[in-house]
Amino acid sequence: MSKPKASFRVRLSEGEFLSVSVFPTRKDPTAEVISVQVNRMPRALEDNWETVGKIAIYRSPEGNYSQLPDREKPPK
Secondary structure, three states: OOOOOEEEEEEEEOOEEEEEEEEEOOOOOOOEEEEEEEEEOOOOOOOOOEEEEEEEEEEOOOOOEEEOOOOOOOOO
16 A cells, blocks of 8 residues: 555544544545544554454545445455
């Protein structure tokens, strides 16, 4: 994935964070993808961050917004 144009993060509660990132699209640099996630810190050091919820929104060059479908996770 490309480097975000902007990225923000705030703590919601003990161990949970809300993050918002804005990415340029590959095909049209004037369009953007806005990604919003809630993540939970791992309880043990060997665990990975858990995504509690997420949404991705596409903003077209004309300023129209639409929700993107959820991406499938690649098999481990």
